[in-house]
Amino acid sequence: MNRQLNRLAIVAVLLLVALVVATTYWQTWASAGLQDRQDNAIQRVVQFTIARGLIESNGKQAIFAANKQRKVSGQTLYFRRYPQHTLAAQTIGYSTASRSQAGLERSMNDYLTGSNTNLSNAFKRALDKLGGGTVKGNSLLLTLRPGAQRIAQQQLGNRCGAVVAMNARTGAVYVMASTPSYDPNQIQANYAKVLKIRGDCGDGSALLNRTTNGLFTPGSTFKIVTAAAALDTGAFTPTSTFEDPGYCTEYGQKVYNAGNPDQNGPEAFGRVNLATGFQHSINSVFCNIGKQLGAKTILDYAKRFGFYKTPPLETPADERSPSGLYRVTKTGSHLDDPKDPGSVDPGRLAFGQTTMLATPLQMAMVAATVANGGVVPKPYVVQKVLAPDGSTVRDTHPANLGRAIKPQTAADLTAMMVAAVQGGTGTAAQIPGIQVAGKTGTAETSVAHVYTAWFVCFAPADNPQVAVAVVLEKQANGFGGAVAAPIAKLVLQALLHG
Amino acid sequence: MLTGVGFASVYIARKSEISAASLTYAAFFFALYLVAHLVARYTVPYADPYLLPIAALLTAVGLTEIYRLGPSDAFKQGLWVVIGVAVFALVLLGLRRDYRLLENYKYLFGLGAIALLFMPLLPVIGQTVNGSRLWVHVGNLQFQPGELGKIALIVFLAAYLREKREVLAQGRLKEWGPLLVIWGGAMLVLFATGDLGSALLYYGIFLALLYAATARVAYVAVAMGLFLAGAAALYKATPHVQTRVTNWLHPWTTGKVFCPLTGAQALRQDCGSYQEVQSLYSIGHGGFGGTGLGAGTFTTSSGHQIIPELNTDFIYSALAQELGLIGAAALLMLYMVFVLRGFRVSLFAGDGFSKLLAAGLTFGFALQTFIIVGGVLRVIPLTGITLPLVSYGGSSIVSSFVVVAGLMLVSNRANAEVEGAR
Numbered sequence: 001m002n003r004q005l006n007r008l009a010i011v012a013v014l015l016l017v018a019l020v021v022a023t024t025y026w027q028t029w030a031s032a033g034l035q036d037r038q039d040n041a042i043q044r045v046v047q048f049t050i051a052r053g054l055i056e057s058n059g060k061q062a063i064f065a066a067n068k069q070r071k072v073s074g075q076t077l078y079f080r081r082y083p084q085h086t087l088a089a090q091t092i093g094y095s096t097a098s099r100s101q102a103g104l105e106r107s108m109n110d111y112l113t114g115s116n117t118n119l120s121n122a123f124k125r126a127l128d129k130l131g132g133g134t135v136k137g138n139s140l141l142l143t144l145r146p147g148a149q150r151i152a153q154q155q156l157g158n159r160c161g162a163v164v165a166m167n168a169r170t171g172a173v174y175v176m177a178s179t180p181s182y183d184p185n186q187i188q189a190n191y192a193k194v195l196k197i198r199g200d201c202g203d204g205s206a207l208l209n210r211t212t213n214g215l216f217t218p219g220s221t222f223k224i225v226t227a228a229a230a231l232d233t234g235a236f237t238p239t240s241t242f243e244d245p246g247y248c249t250e251y252g253q254k255v256y257n258a259g260n261p262d263q264n265g266p267e268a269f270g271r272v273n274l275a276t277g278f279q280h281s282i283n284s285v286f287c288n289i290g291k292q293l294g295a296k297t298i299l300d301y302a303k304r305f306g307f308y309k310t311p312p313l314e315t316p317a318d319e320r321s322p323s324g325l326y327r328v329t330k331t332g333s334h335l336d337d338p339k340d341p342g343s344v345d346p347g348r349l350a351f352g353q354t355t356m357l358a359t360p361l362q363m364a365m366v367a368a369t370v371a372n373g374g375v376v377p378k379p380y381v382v383q384k385v386l387a388p389d390g391s392t393v394r395d396t397h398p399a400n401l402g403r404a405i406k407p408q409t410a411a412d413l414t415a416m417m418v419a420a421v422q423g424g425t426g427t428a429a430q431i432p433g434i435q436v437a438g439k440t441g442t443a444e445t446s447v448a449h450v451y452t453a454w455f456v457c458f459a460p461a462d463n464p465q466v467a468v469a470v471v472l473e474k475q476a477n478g479f480g481g482a483v484a485a486p487i488a489k490l491v492l493q494a495l496l497h498g
Numbered sequence: 499m500l501t502g503v504g505f506a507s508v509y510i511a512r513k514s515e516i517s518a519a520s521l522t523y524a525a526f527f528f529a530l531y532l533v534a535h536l537v538a539r540y541t542v543p544y545a546d547p548y549l550l551p552i553a554a555l556l557t558a559v560g561l562t563e564i565y566r567l568g569p570s571d572a573f574k575q576g577l578w579v580v581i582g583v584a585v586f587a588l589v590l591l592g593l594r595r596d597y598r599l600l601e602n603y604k605y606l607f608g609l610g611a612i613a614l615l616f617m618p619l620l621p622v623i624g625q626t627v628n629g630s631r632l633w634v635h636v637g638n639l640q641f642q643p644g645e646l647g648k649i650a651l652i653v654f655l656a657a658y659l660r661e662k663r664e665v666l667a668q669g670r671l672k673e674w675g676p677l678l679v680i681w682g683g684a685m686l687v688l689f690a691t692g693d694l695g696s697a698l699l700y701y702g703i704f705l706a707l708l709y710a711a712t713a714r715v716a717y718v719a720v721a722m723g724l725f726l727a728g729a730a731a732l733y734k735a736t737p738h739v740q741t742r743v744t745n746w747l748h749p750w751t752t753g754k755v756f757c758p759l760t761g762a763q764a765l766r767q768d769c770g771s772y773q774e775v776q777s778l779y780s781i782g783h784g785g786f787g788g789t790g791l792g793a794g795t796f797t798t799s800s801g802h803q804i805i806p807e808l809n810t811d812f813i814y815s816a817l818a819q820e821l822g823l824i825g826a827a828a829l830l831m832l833y834m835v836f837v838l839r840g841f842r843v844s845l846f847a848g849d850g851f852s853k854l855l856a857a858g859l860t861f862g863f864a865l866q867t868f869i870i871v872g873g874v875l876r877v878i879p880l881t882g883i884t885l886p887l888v889s890y891g892g893s894s895i896v897s898s899f900v901v902v903a904g905l906m907l908v909s910n911r912a913n914a915e916v917e918g919a920r
Contacts, residue, residue, distance in 0.1 A: 001710060001711070001713070001850065001853055001854075002845055002853075003713070004709055004710040004711075004713050005710055005841060005844050005845055005853065005857055006841075006845070007709075008706050008709070008710055008841070008857060008861055009837070009838065009841035009845075011706075012837050012841070012860070012861055012864035012865070013834060013837065013838065013864075015864055015865065015867075015868040015872075016830055016833055016834045016837065016864060016867065016868065017834075018868070018872070018877060019830050019867070019868060019871045019872060019875060019877070020827050020830050020831075022872070022875035022876070022877050023781065023818060023823060023826045023827065023830070023875060024823060024827070026778060026781045026782050026818075026875060026876075027781060027782060027784055027785055027786060027818065027822065027823040027826070028785070028786060028823065030782060031782040031783075031785050033782075034778060034779050034782035034783075035779075035782060035783065037750075037779070039765070039767045039768060039775065040776075040779045041776055041779065041798060041804045042776070042779045042780055042783050042795045042796075042804060042819075043779070043783070044798070044799065045795045045797070045798055045799050045804075046783065046795050048799055049795070072797065072799055072800070072801050073797045073801045075795070075797075077799055079799075097799055
């Protein structure tokens with residue numbers, strides 16, 4: 001009988017070995033996959049046993065995200081609170097019990113929970129665990145300036161819009177205002193209410209980060225890009241002359257200048273040069289430039305400024321959009337890089353109409369590039385990641401995305417933008433004692449006399465510090481120079497004097 | 499042997515300290531195992547020295563985890579361990595001269611097994627818990643008679659197969675009668691009570707002993723075929739079984755499916771397979787090193803327990819989370835050593851009844867571990883049975899101690915014979 005018993009013993013041991021193998025599988029190989037599952041009730045709790053790092057602005061003027069402790073069945077849990085409420089809410093994001101996250105809370109989760117992979121980090125974490133201590137996450141120091149951020153959001157008010165301000169040299173982002181905004185403290189308990197928040201524009205979610213994910217027709221602010229192409233290619237100079245009858249003829253049809261608010265019908269300037277055309281934002285001038293350069297050259301220059309690429313930033317990639325031509329299909333709106341640029345209307349493209357869409361961040365990058373002598377600064381909003389003991393885990397060093405235009409082109413553009421603020425469409429942005437360089441934009445929408453109002457600028461013009469882009473959606477008779485420029489001015493003042 | 503018991507008690511003490519239990523627990527259990535050890539020394543001096551310490555260790559691990567999950571349950575479990583050790587001592591004392599006289603009462607054991615299995619189906623004292631009618635309650639006392647029925651059945655099978663193994667091996671149909679009647683009755687009762695895990699266990703023990711006694715692989719093959727056919731028929735006939743299998747094969751759905759528990763549409767992981775899935779999350783969360791005893795997460799942020807039946811059916815997933823792969827593997831190793839010692843007892847036993855008895859008890863112990871832990875690990879469909887010596891539950895503890903006592907009796911006799919022969 002012993003032979004059978006031996007075999008039975010082998011079977012019994014194999015059964016138990018199978019259990020060891022299965023346990024090993026679930027605890028090593030499959031462990032990460034299990035942890036990522038949405039319905040994992042343990043992970044939902046475990047995330048709260050970690051004291052997430054703070055999110056605060058550089059210089060500790062404001063804490064955007066902190067923790068409140070609560071004891072639940074013997075475990076200390078850390079729940080998130082957002083002391084600044086609606087301030088920069090879409091950029092900070094949220095992290096709630098139902099395991100949903102957004103903004104920096106989502107994209108920087110590994111840092112905030114201290115689980116960023118690094119041997120000494122993992123070791124410290126294991127020690128914390130063994131010692132029964134709380135795992136503490138790393139803190140984020142942001143480049144945001146709470147004062148200017150607050151002014152921007154107050155100025156936007158209940159209108160739908162966005163303000164982006166950044167250091168024109170380094171790319172450090174100072175302001176990321178998007179309205180309507182929401183209070184991240186409300187996400188857990190009142191999510192339905194948050195979803196119902198509407199600005200004056202009537203639609204559009206408060207959760208949308210318009211600074212990086214909002215796509216707007218750039219209108220005349222795009223003339224900076226067109227002018228850059230015109231000058232940088234050498235095809236035109238600031239003194240190149242044009243005849244403006246009030247319209248430009250394209251495909252046998254008249255493309256009119258923008259309506260003069262004081263008269264009925266489009267303005268006509270007669271014989272002007274390129275600088276004047278830029279100063280007064282004359283569409284016919286740019287229409288003719290566009291026709292001569294062709295859509296391909298303009299789009300190539302747009303790409304040099306960062307169009308057609310999702311701008312780099314620390315926020316989640318799906319909360320940022322690339323700027324460029326968009327094509328609407330059955331499945332939605334898609335970025336469209338035409339194989340045959342000849343199919344694009346070059347005249348209208350030149351003054352930012354057609355299907356061109358841009359994010360406020362992209363337009364701020366355009367202004368910053370001109371200010372920075374033609375080199376595109378790489379935007380960033382996280383200055384430092386700090387370990388709980390105060391040591392620096394990650395430090396952001398300013399970088400650039402390459403040269404877009406020659407220094408001379410940038411200088412010429414600066415002069416034209418200064419003129420536009422001194423005696424052109426952007427006079428509302430003038431600051432006593434500081435030279436502001438700017439460009440207005442008043443893009444047509446599908447509704448007559450309702451515009452997307454823009455102002456893109458930087459200052460001081462002789463020693464650029466700050467670049468700003470302001471956009472306001474669905475403004476009835478709202479011209480960029482009248483509604484957007486004053487906001488840009490206040491933000492500039494706050495940043496330059498603050 | 500003393501070292502083993504000592505190690506066990508140190509282990510208990512250390513564990514108790516970490517989980518902030520009073521040291522009196524440890525001292526008390528040290529004393530308890532000292533008593534068990536002394537009884538064993540007196541009654542079965544030649545018994546295998548590993549069995550009792552391993553049983554003590556497993557009980558200690560279980561008790562510690564039960565304490566961590568709910569101190570009030572640990573007190574009750576502690577009482578049951580005392581009763582278990584008492585029964586262990588009684589069995590050793592009662593049968594120390596010659597346990598083989600049990601062989602003479604084999605039909606009594608057979609009928610007793612069926613009676614014990616039938617008890618929960620009786621009105622008044624029978625009780626249904628979680629859809630399975632497994633419990634008997636008399637006054638405040640609850641008991642699963644099936645746990646002891648299992649041992650009675652093993653005694654019967656060992657005795658009967660020892661007697662008839664030659665004729666059965668020759669394939670004489672007549673001799674199969676009593677065996678099939680007893681066994682069939684047991685299976686019928688099991689399906690009636692809805693306890694599939696135990697049904698699988700009994701069938702497995704039956705097959706193992708049949709093979710050991712007759713050495714006929716063909717019997718095993720035929721019985722396996724019968725089992726598969728029965729399983730297929732059962733799958734078709736009972737929605738209960740279908741649900742179990744579906745939950746096992748497809749625990750996660752991406753879209754909502756009909757949820758038989760609420761009658762509404764829901765993701766399966768939020769409905770039928772909720773326990774299995776959350777238990778896997780618990781195991782996965784443990785990772786390699788575990789969260790540490792007392793540091794695991796078993797409740798939601800509002801304080802609700804995530805996995806029901808955590809200290810019985812799912813105690814392995816609780817242990818795996820807190821002790822990690824290292825601890826879980828060590829626990830399984832303990833089972834493995836116990837099982838190997840058990841088979842060693844069986845191999846060295848002098849007579850057929852002793853061999854079959856030891857093999858049946860040991861194989862049953864291993865198979866029960868496999869069925870519950872395999873179910874928790876999604877190796878096989880989940881059926882609710884206890885993890886021997888570790889899970890919360892008095893009947894299980896007591897019957898496990900009877901298994902330990904039985905193995906020690908057999909090994910004592912075998913070793914004594916060897917000693918005597920020298």
